[in-house]
Amino acid sequence: MTARKDDNRQRSVWSRIASTLGLAPRQDGTATTARSSAPQSSGTPSRKRKAAIAVSIALGLTAAAGFGGTYYVKANTVSYYHLYKDGTELGTVDSPEAVEELLALKKEEAARENPGVDMELETGSLTYEPASGFKAVPDTEATLDKLEKQIAFYAVGVEIKVEGEVIGVVKDKATAERVLQRVQGEYAPELVMPEVMNVRPMSYNANGKADASSPESASQKSVSPKSNREVKQVKFVEDVDTQSAKVQPTEIVDEETMYKTIVSGSEAETTYTVQPGDCVGCIAEKFDIDKQVIYDNNPWIKNDMIKVGDVLDLTVREPKINVETVERLTKTVETKPDYVVRENDEMRVGESKVISEGIKGISELTYKQVKRNGVLVSSELVSTVVIKPSSPKIVMKGTKVVRGEGTGNFEYPVSGATLTSKFGKRWGRLHKGIDLVGDSTIKAADEGVVEFAGVKSGYGNVVIINHRNGYKTLYAHLSSYSVAEGEIVEKGDPIGIMGNTGRSFGTHLHFEIHKNGVVQNPLDYL
Incomplete structure (x- = not known):
């Protein structure tokens, strides 16, 4: 199409040249003179000049026509871009700015729909390939529509x-x-x-x-x-x-x-209904949990008071993250006075006398404690500072041993004893002791000195031990005795054999305890 226009322009130029020079146009676009039928001399100067002028004018007009055509093509050439996503062409756009504007609008839209969240677009790899064409029309709108459908959103968290x-x-x-x-x-x-x-x-x-002088938390x-x-x-x-x-x-x-x-955390809740006989410690042991879990989960419990039917939350909440702290605990405490014993060989064993009551002291104890989520895991005493020393309590104790002196604490004189008759009124008169049966060997109920070993009316063979502390014991109806008067016996030493002598109705031991001459109920001492 452009070539035909250029031929028409050349014919038009030649026509104007021929008209100027008085030449007649021909069908092929060249020209002849109007007087061509008349013979002319080829060497006529005027004719040569006219021909030269015609050629020059023709060449000039031809060049002008060519320049005008090129300028027209350039003026109507359109630049555009092929748009590719991950190497695949989506179409053509008039400029990369049109794509960037679409992406900016989509990002704003995502931000409006998800306030407070950093939103990004997933566009893949977008590339451009520049191109141009005569009066080309890029399909920008269709290409952007296609791109928009392939855009994904994600949040950056x-x-x-x-x-x-x-x-x-x-x-x-x-x-x-x-x-x-x-x-x-x-x-x-x-x-x-x-x-x-x-x-x-x-x-x-x-x-x-950062601020060591900040207010104490x-x-x-x-x-x-x-x-x-x-x-x-x-x-x-x-x-x-x-x-x-x-x-x-x-x-x-x-x-x-x-x-x-x-x-x-994500532990399932655990509840328990209090049953008869339950206590906080018992429930903790039953579920193998710390008592503090029960107290923390059920703050309404006061003084360990729970009743049948109460529902306890026993959930052990294990957090996703455990926090360990190292703490320094400083305690100011009163310290008890040391207990000092001084022996006195002038005082009998068992006797004591306080010489000084002592004075409490004051000390500062420092512990290193490791806790997990606020619960104590370990505690270590790292230092002790005495602020005020204590004064010891001094007690004088006797070391003098007196043989034959009892302790005042009595044991059964018969092994495997069975009580057959109690202390008190019996058959219209006072039964001064108790009657026992069991092992046949009779033993001293406490340390003492044999005061009597022989026969007494109604008692038969009898042994009486003086414990030299106000107490005496009597052992009656013996079949035999193995001690003599003045002999020192220890608690548990054998003194005779159970029998049926004196006023007796069967083999047994009649046993009495006297304190300062007054008969006592032996069951109050055994």
């Missing part, structure tokens, strides 16, 4: 990992740090200080605190008038990490939800 396992996703690293600081802050608020932290709180040491204040507790270190027991990740927007949770997930 921060995963919290425990021992490599993802336990939750929050919107950004700052949120993850606040959650982890809050978990540690439950047990060490004075160490976990968000206003001076700019790293993830995996472990803190008291020596690294609640956990540093004295928990009682005589104790003071300070957290020196806090760390996670598990390996805890945070990492940026591409996720679905629905996977991202808020800060409070993430915190509860960590501290509450």
Whole structure:
């Protein structure tokens, strides 16, 4: 089409040249003079000049026509781009800016639909190949529509990992740090200080605190008038990490939800209804849990009072992350006076006398305590400082041994004894002792000196032991006795054989205890 237009222009140019020079146009586009039938001399100068002028004009007009055609083509040439996604052509667009504008609009749309979440577009690899054509029309709208259908969205969140396992996703690293600081802050608020932290709180040491003169936290204040507790270190027991990740927007949770997930864990709730005979300690032992779990889960329990039918929460909540603290506990305590015994050989064994009551002292004890989630795991005494020394309690005790003196504590004089008759009124008169049967060997009920060994009216063969402490014991109806008057006997020594002598109605032992001459009921002493 362009070639035909250029031929027409050349014919038009030749026509104008022929008209100017008085030439007649021919069908092939050349020209002849009007007087061509008349013979002319080929060497006429005027004719040569005219021919030269005609050629020059023709060449000039031809060049002008060619230049005008090229300019026209260039003026109507359109530049555009082929758009490729991951190497596959989607179509043509007038400019990369049109694609960038679409992507910006889609990102704004994703942000509006998911407020507070960092949204990104999944577009794949977009590349452009420049091209051009005469009066070309790129199919920008159709290409952008095709691209839009292939665009995917994802959220950029921060995963919290425990021992490599993802336990939750929050919107950004700052949120993850606040959650982890809050978990540690439950047990060490004075160490976990968000206003001076700019790293993830995996472990803190008291020596690294930014403001050592900051006000004392609640956990540093004295928990009682005589104790003071300070957290020196806090760390996670598990390996805890945070990492940026591409996720679905629905996977991202808020800060409070993430915190509860960590501290509450995922244990199923356990309840128990109190039964007759139950107690807090019994229930703890039955379920193999610490009593403190019951107290913490059921704060309504006062003074261990529970009743049948009460429903107890026995859930042992194992958090996703365990917090270990190292604490220094300083206690000011009263120390009891030492107990000092001084022997006195002038005093009998069993006698004592307080020489000095003693005075209590005051000491400061420092413990290193390791806790897990606030529960004591270990405690070590690391130092003791005496603030006020104690004064010992001094007691004088006798060492003088007097043979034949009893203790005042009596044992049964018969092994395997069976009581056959009690102390008190019997047959119209006082039965002064008790009657026993059992092993036939009769033994001394306590240490003493044999005061009598012989026969007494009604008693038959009888032994009387003086214990030299106001007590005497009597052993009657013996078939025989093996001790003599004045002999010292120890508690449990054999003194005779059970018998049926004197006023007796069968083999047995009649046993009496006298105190300062007054008969006693032996059952009150045995």
